[in-house]
Amino acid sequence: MPGTEAPARTVLISGASIAGPALAYWLHRHGFAVTVVERAPELRTGGYKVDIRGVAVEVADRMGILDDIQAAGTDMRTGTYVNGAGKRIATLPADIFGARLDRDDEIMRGDLARILHAHTRSGVEYVFGDSITSLTPTAPGGGVTVTFERGVPRDFDIVVGADGVHSTVRRLAFGPEEQFSRHLGSYIAAFSLPNTFGLDREELYHALPGKLACVYSSAGDPAAKGLLCFRSPRLTYDHRDVPRQLALLESAFAGDGWEIPRLLRAAREAPDFYFDAMHLIEMDRWSRGRVVLLGDAAHCASPASGQGTGMALVGAYVLAGELAAADGDPSAAFARYEAEMRGYVAVNHETAQKFAKEMMAATWREIRFRHLMMRMLPHMPWKNLIARKIAEDVQRAAGALALKDHPAPAPLTPAAGPPYAA
Numbered sequence: 001m002p003g004t005e006a007p008a009r010t011v012l013i014s015g016a017s018i019a020g021p022a023l024a025y026w027l028h029r030h031g032f033a034v035t036v037v038e039r040a041p042e043l044r045t046g047g048y049k050v051d052i053r054g055v056a057v058e059v060a061d062r063m064g065i066l067d068d069i070q071a072a073g074t075d076m077r078t079g080t081y082v083n084g085a086g087k088r089i090a091t092l093p094a095d096i097f098g099a100r101l102d103r104d105d106e107i108m109r110g111d112l113a114r115i116l117h118a119h120t121r122s123g124v125e126y127v128f129g130d131s132i133t134s135l136t137p138t139a140p141g142g143g144v145t146v147t148f149e150r151g152v153p154r155d156f157d158i159v160v161g162a163d164g165v166h167s168t169v170r171r172l173a174f175g176p177e178e179q180f181s182r183h184l185g186s187y188i189a190a191f192s193l194p195n196t197f198g199l200d201r202e203e204l205y206h207a208l209p210g211k212l213a214c215v216y217s218s219a220g221d222p223a224a225k226g227l228l229c230f231r232s233p234r235l236t237y238d239h240r241d242v243p244r245q246l247a248l249l250e251s252a253f254a255g256d257g258w259e260i261p262r263l264l265r266a267a268r269e270a271p272d273f274y275f276d277a278m279h280l281i282e283m284d285r286w287s288r289g290r291v292v293l294l295g296d297a298a299h300c301a302s303p304a305s306g307q308g309t310g311m312a313l314v315g316a317y318v319l320a321g322e323l324a325a326a327d328g329d330p331s332a333a334f335a336r337y338e339a340e341m342r343g344y345v346a347v348n349h350e351t352a353q354k355f356a357k358e359m360m361a362a363t364w365r366e367i368r369f370r371h372l373m374m375r376m377l378p379h380m381p382w383k384n385l386i387a388r389k390i391a392e393d394v395q396r397a398a399g400a401l402a403l404k405d406h407p408a409p410a411p412l413t414p415a416a417g418p419p420y421a422a
């Protein structure tokens with residue numbers, strides 16, 4: 001019953017990517033004692049470029065990290081479609097490629113993870129290389145006893161699953177992933193590779209029926225990033241079995257031209273290989289007792305939404321703010337967190353489903369039509385209207401939440417040391 005529970009003061013967060021450190025940041029400012037446990041042995045810095053848009057920009061601003069995000073921005077200039085022989089077929093002009101509304105920043109996922117870690121590590125306990133194995137309520141209205149793969153058992157008032165689409169906390173508290181996951185019909189791999197393409201803030205795309213290969217370099221990054229996407233019904237594999245994921249990727253792109261053989265070799269050698277299905281996580285509720293889910297663990301919208309990172313930042317602000325406003329009463333805070341986030345998440349899930357369908361052309365005919373449209377676009381008088389319409393659709397989803405004010409004491413000082421070192 002709301003109001004009868006002991007107020008929460010200690011919080012364990014599982015996952016140190018985007019949602020976890022962002023929540024840690026706000027909880028620390030609101031006076032909670034926060035521990036973050038991350039399965040990886042160190043901060044994971046891989047991944048593709050991600051967008052911070054709409055309400056998420058406002059959250060980043062309130063965190064005092066917006067300048068850091070903008071300083072580390074990708075500054076992408078143009079995107080070009082190439083054919084199998086590498087010939088440039090259609091280039092999106094900079095004013096369309098970079099069409100953005102006011103509140104829209106783009107950053108490499110790894111750079112954002114570094115910024116969040118740097119802004120929290122002085123006031124938050126980080127435990128790398130460990131994972132939760134069980135969650136047991138200590139007593140009615142009390143906290144949670146947590147056991148770990150490596151560390152000794154500990155008690156916390158609240159446990160937060162910010163451990164991504166394959167969340168362990170969700171499995172332990174709510175059951176197997178399959179019941180919550182909706183496959184959107186495609187897979188994505190992202191990885192670093194040497195920039196032997198001579199790219200400077202430019203992205204190259206090579207489209208094949210049901211497949212897309214991309215490579216680009218962003219501002220200040222000596223390496224390039226590769227992206228391979230393919231349509232497929234749900235595949236069976238363990239999400240931590242990288243050799244099997246590489247085999248699936250190689251089989252999907254076997255015999256394909258352009259630079260795809262080189263990209264496949266690079267994927268195999270990359271230290272930061274990332275592979276996942278495009279899928280949504282759909283749940284009726286995000287909390288159970290003293291356990292609550294955040295970010296992709298609660299409501300993954302897939303990379304097709306372009307909003308996973310933004311939603312993680314916004315959810316962290318809302319959850320921490322409501323816990324502070326409810327003076328640590330988890331039931332009241334979790335109910336308000338869900339009520340505020342539901343509509344925003346629903347709109348972004350809709351966008352994800354729409355974009356997932358449009359991301360890859362199904363046939364050569366469709367690919368040729370898209371190339372033609374892109375070649376014609378710069379000469380169309382209404383090209384800016386088209387660019388603006390696309391940006392507005394995205395922005396509508398990104399702005400679908402009104403942030404409350406949750407006054408918090410002064411921000412943390414970023415930890416000393418090399419900028420954003422892990």
Ligand SMILES: Cc1cc2nc3c(=O)[nH]c(=O)nc-3n(C[C@H](O)[C@H](O)[C@H](O)COP(=O)(O)OP(=O)(O)OC[C@H]3O[C@@H](n4cnc5c(N)ncnc54)[C@H](O)[C@@H]3O)c2cc1C
Pocket residue numbers: 014015016017018019020037038039040044045046047048049050109130131132162163164165166167168169190274294295296297302303304308309310312
């Ligand atoms: C290395 C990496 C690369 C990514 N690349 C892309 C990309 O290219 N494009 C894209 O759209 N999205 C990518 N994502 C996903 C993107 O970061 C999220 O959609 C979004 O930012 C929401 O973040 P999140 O913190 O909720 O989840 P995530 O970013 O998925 O983070 C979850 C964190 O929890 C950790 N974790 C998992 N299981 C456990 C466990 N049992 N115990 C403790 N910790 C655990 C993970 O290692 C990870 O650090 C990537 C995520 C990661 C981790």
